[in-house]
Amino acid sequence: MSEDVGRVALVEDDEDLRASTAQLLTLAGFTVDSFAMAEPALAAIDDQYPGVVVTDVRMPHMSGIELFRILHARDASLPVVLVTGHGDVPMAVDALKAGAWDFMAKPFDPEMLVAAVTRAATARALVLDNRRLRMLAESEEGAGLVGRSPAIKRLREMIPVLADANIDLFIEGETGTGKELLARLIHRAGKRSRHRFLSVACGAVPDAVIETGLFASGGEGSIVGASRGTLFLDDLDQASRTLQSRLVPLIEQRALQPSGGRAAVPLDLRVIAAAGDAGEAELSTVLPALFYRLATLRLRMPPLRERREDVPLLFVHLAGISAARMRRAMPPITAEVRDHLAKHDWPGNVRELANFADRFVLGLDGPVFGGAVEGEVLASLPDRVDVFERDAIVEAVVTARGDIGRAIERLGVPRKTFYYKVNKHGIDLRLLRGR
Template identity: 70%
Template sequence: MSGEARRVALVEDDADLRASTAQVLTLAGFAVEAFAAAAPALAAIDAQWPGIVVSDVRMPHMSGIELFRALHERDAELPVILVTGHGDVAMAVDALKAGAWDFLTKPFDPQALVMAADRAATARALVLDNRRLRAAAQEDEASGLVGQSPAIRRLREMVPTLANADLDLFIEGETGTGKELLARLIHRAGKRARHRFMPVACAALPEALEDELFAAGGDASIASATRGTLFLDDIDQASRRLQARLTPLVEDRVLRSPGAREPLPLDLRVIATGGVGGAAGEGDLADKVAPGLFYRLAALRLRMPPLRERREDVPALFAHLAGAAASRLRLPLPVMSAAVRDHLSSHDWPGNVRELAHFAERFVLGLIEPAQPALPDAEGDTLPERVDAFERDTIVAAVVAAGGEIGAAIRRLGIPRKTFYYKVHKHGIDLPDLRKGGR
């Protein structure tokens, strides 16, 4: 969890209670900033406040409820825990419905405060992570190469230089790493951007389409890409026949069409892609591509790294892809849950960016299954503890399955509404966070 999120702004006008509460939170690992009144706390807690807030309700001049409302206007995702007397419970419940994180009644169990603060800090850390990821993705989006790993930074820095160098390029990398994206970025950044970027899927090109490719004219002809870029995707999987026809084109920049009287000169840049070469730099690639074609294309080679080599880029890349999917599908962007964040960091992503993009799309569509709760330890948990764990997980699962609709969840559980809310409070289930995708 982010250390910033374990900061607590404690607002309490009673000096003794303020000191004892601060001590409890400090011993639990929180960095506490104490305020004797709401006004100075409001002045110190702006929209960028990284932690959480714990505030008494009854205070002179400005109440904790008024403080919560003012803070909620600045940042609706800032967790505010209210501490109330018995006579203020109804008021606190209203604040909870309006977005307050939780409330405790005096005298409260110190452990209950620590647990509520822990849950609030966890949620705050997720919110802060989401904001940073969106900001990082937006910053990188202009270039199209999202990430801050050394390899991606180098490629991003090379794009402007390569764009106008007019050299043929060979981009190697595993499937789904974004080789075509890099090729398109290089095309768009240079003088050829006004002309066609023509992709050719070499791996499965039928002979009929191959003949159209080498025709003297037409939209499917290489001739239509003159002054632009010819993109030969998976050239190492092209048939020998296709490679033989491409070799003179790449070497001489002329199109020899069947039946044509004269070869047609072309002004082309060629960018090709293929799988990863061996340790010597060529490996299987030189065996799969005709030598005259390979060495002409491989004069300048670039490598797109797999995601497992740039794990630090996965969260920002995921945020970028999820944002793009939400925009395309015209859906709101969900809040990233702890389960999703754990999956992003622990999965190897063998399908690379393509697999991550599919995961981001399922995330936006709400098709990511919530993580299954761990079973209680058979030796370390008493029967009441196991029952409580089962009860809590059953309620959480019902709310998730009902899409956050409390009425539907209660019907699934088959219990009275009053019992539902009693158990929610008993087990410390944060319904607002659960509706946003938390647990």
């Protein structure tokens, strides 16, 4: 391996063995941080260390087991590989049950050490990537539009500019891209946020209720109720000609003309319309007199396939919302899930991604969970057992309000088995205690 595949903190008091092991790992592509004793290693390794720890067990001052225990308390997901003499194997097995990644008995097979460190480095990179995504998602929770692609950044920057601009807007985009979300964010950012945001699904309004519902002089669904607020016309391209014809004078005169010759009702409205993203052919279903009155400014919500760099971040954001709603801990994002996020086209866009996030949180679907994602292989029995074990542990800890002793008692397993399973399934106990 010629490229850098991660870091290894190598702790070994035998100078010759330390030098030869460092050379072995360097040739395998790792960047090696060498330490002759545990104390300086402990000072250099924090919970963000981007790699793996390989440590001898028997060392002066502080043993490798003590080093492991302190590092494990700092960060239970940091992989620690123990190198032992034959007499220390029982001690190493106990450490393995307590959460150590692996152990190697001296003299160890160089290929086996490289293989163990490679697996550990892959797992570590995934853990740190999950943390990074969660931090990014949390930092953007108040932003409304989650993402770092240029198109989303531009739309986010335009929200405060458009919030109090006295112009109507026309938002285009495929189904599920978040057109109504953008409209609501613009509404909430301005003075009109104190008043109603009325969303009208134009394609679902029968001609028979146009006069008695939308254009009535009062009532819950009447446009009158949105005065001084925002009228959002969703799927305008699917509206009937009758509805479109009634909307033209409303938007032009900013007044509602009830049927029966009654006096017009003046309205202070901000109108935002939305339609599909199939080009001018689809927009041809909108009356020109209506379209050109609304399209003072045309915005476009891009589909997910045009902003693939946003998919992992958006998924973490949606999964976090789902987990909070269902009162469940958010599972770690596995390599299989990341692969699916990257390769799937997401024709249903954010709506489809949100559905996948729900199934992910429940452990019911996706590449690992054996669900009905098209083209994926059903999960094996061991994978399903792992999902069950993980959910049982998470549920027990949450039910016990973070009291680990009560959770262990509820599960009916030995304490060592509990912590072994927690480490195996990558469960973040600190996160669960916070919830």
